[in-house]
Amino acid sequence: MSYTLDIYRGKLQPTHNFISFAAFVAFFPQLVAGPIERASNLLPQISRTRVFRYNQQVEGLRLMLWGLFKKVAIADSLAPIVDDIFLNHAAYPSSTLLLGAIFFGFQIYGDFSGYSDIAIGTAKLFGIELMSNFKFPYFSRDIAEFWRRWHISLSTWFRDYLYIPLGGSRVKKILTIRNVFIIFLVSGLWHGANWTFVVWGLLHAVLFLPLFFLKSNRRYLDTPNVLNSVHTFFSEVPRILWTFAMVTFGWIFFRSESLGEAVHYFQGMFDFSWDSYLHPRGYRMIDYFILLICFVLFEYFIRKDERNPLGFSHRSIRWASYCLLMFLIILFYDDGVDRSFIYFQF
Numbered sequence: 001m002s003y004t005l006d007i008y009r010g011k012l013q014p015t016h017n018f019i020s021f022a023a024f025v026a027f028f029p030q031l032v033a034g035p036i037e038r039a040s041n042l043l044p045q046i047s048r049t050r051v052f053r054y055n056q057q058v059e060g061l062r063l064m065l066w067g068l069f070k071k072v073a074i075a076d077s078l079a080p081i082v083d084d085i086f087l088n089h090a091a092y093p094s095s096t097l098l099l100g101a102i103f104f105g106f107q108i109y110g111d112f113s114g115y116s117d118i119a120i121g122t123a124k125l126f127g128i129e130l131m132s133n134f135k136f137p138y139f140s141r142d143i144a145e146f147w148r149r150w151h152i153s154l155s156t157w158f159r160d161y162l163y164i165p166l167g168g169s170r171v172k173k174i175l176t177i178r179n180v181f182i183i184f185l186v187s188g189l190w191h192g193a194n195w196t197f198v199v200w201g202l203l204h205a206v207l208f209l210p211l212f213f214l215k216s217n218r219r220y221l222d223t224p225n226v227l228n229s230v231h232t233f234f235s236e237v238p239r240i241l242w243t244f245a246m247v248t249f250g251w252i253f254f255r256s257e258s259l260g261e262a263v264h265y266f267q268g269m270f271d272f273s274w275d276s277y278l279h280p281r282g283y284r285m286i287d288y289f290i291l292l293i294c295f296v297l298f299e300y301f302i303r304k305d306e307r308n309p310l311g312f313s314h315r316s317i318r319w320a321s322y323c324l325l326m327f328l329i330i331l332f333y334d335d336g337v338d339r340s341f342i343y344f345q346f
Contacts, residue, residue, distance in 0.1 A: 003039040005161055012040050020047045029122040033115050033343040035133040035153035042128070050127030060124030062310040067117030069325045073332040074110030074295060076339055078103045078288065084280040086255055089265050093273035097265060104255050105248045106292055109138065111342045112151070120307070136303045138247075138296070139224040141239040143207040144217035146247060154190070158183050169212075180212065181205050191254070192345075196262060200253040207246055223304050281336075291332070 003024070006012035015021050023046045030037055085092060085100030092100075116133035123130045137149035147155050166179045181202070188201025211217040226236045249266075256262035279285055302309045310325075312318045 002036075002157065002161060003043075006039060015043055015047065017047060027123070027128070029119040029126075029128075030130055033112070033119075033341060034151070035116055035119065035131050036157050037130055037153065041131060045128050053127070056124050056127065059308050059311065060121040062308065063117045063121030063124065065322065065325055066309045067114040067119075067121060069329055070110040070114030070117065071339075071341075073291065073325075073328045075107045075114060075342075076111075076334065076337045077291075077332040078107040078110070079337055080280055080334075081288070082107050082255070085277075086261075086265070089261075089268055092268065092277070093275040094269045094271050095274045096277045097269045099277060101248050101252050101265075101269070103288075105138075105244070105251050106295075108251065108254075108342055109134075115341050115343065117309075132306055135306050136224075136299055138244055139240055139300065139303060140243050141220045141224065141236055142211055142216070142243055143204060143246065144211045145220040146243055147204070147208070148221075154187070158187060162186060176212075177209065180209055184208070195259050196253045196256050199259065199262075200250050203250050203253065224300075226300075281334075291328075 003012070007014050015024075020043060024039060024043050027037070027042065027046075082100055082104045085096055086104070089097055089100070113134040120130045120132070131153055133151060133153050135149040135152065137146050140146035140149055163179055163183045166182065167175055168179060169176050171179070184201040184205035185198060186201075187204075188197040188199070191197045191200075208217065211219075224236065224240070226233050226240070252265050253259075253262045256265060277285060279288075305311070310318060310321050312321065
């Protein structure tokens, strides 16, 4: 669609090479779940002669390893816990339901960003540079920043091919509100024809509009740096936690099978009951908490370069990180887990 629309608008010249066009349409690394690549970026790379570049190949393999770690050690290891909690939410106390919502947030992030990393890394092996799809979204300080960091290829696609053609923010205020709701509503429907996705999209629209009207939706364009000073820490960490909380509440609608199930889940979350939770397979929960804490800390320290997360300057540190990630992938691998990617269904 973007290829056709860009040609129609005169932004792109049609290619006369059918093989290049077919390769663009069927480029397998990102075909199923993204990044949603534009013809203006991908077609020229396919058409020109590519040569072997060692650094590009190494960066591709690093991204594939990092993506595989996020998929297997993070997403797949959390999947049985999340499935058990959401399936039996009526039987669990609020502490367990809160745990399930948080774990699903990390599951879907590890699953989808892991796939994107593998796709971008695989493309690098062919000498192709795909666009970034995730830029550490859970360090966002408001919802607007979250959508600049989460599924970037989709959010920018809707911006360029839906929001701006509708008039964007250059029209009357009431029409601008309409445009914002349309883009988030379509974003929800893109994931599936279910009211849960509609509510998920509308929730993000409601959270985004106040920032838009206060003209603070582009306040955070820099890289988060909460350790810069004491003042920065105490001003930005609460914003990050609040944004993560709002996104996590939204994920409950995203994960639930129906609106009724989501409402019951919320009701159970706020009865303020507390009890310990045992992994359905009998594993120790402390292992997962330690894993997620280390994962968040590691992502914070590599937050400036999502395309080369393991590119440490010291060779010994690089190889130590490779070995550690491979060890964790083997450690958390479970034959009994369904390994299909969540976003394959959308």
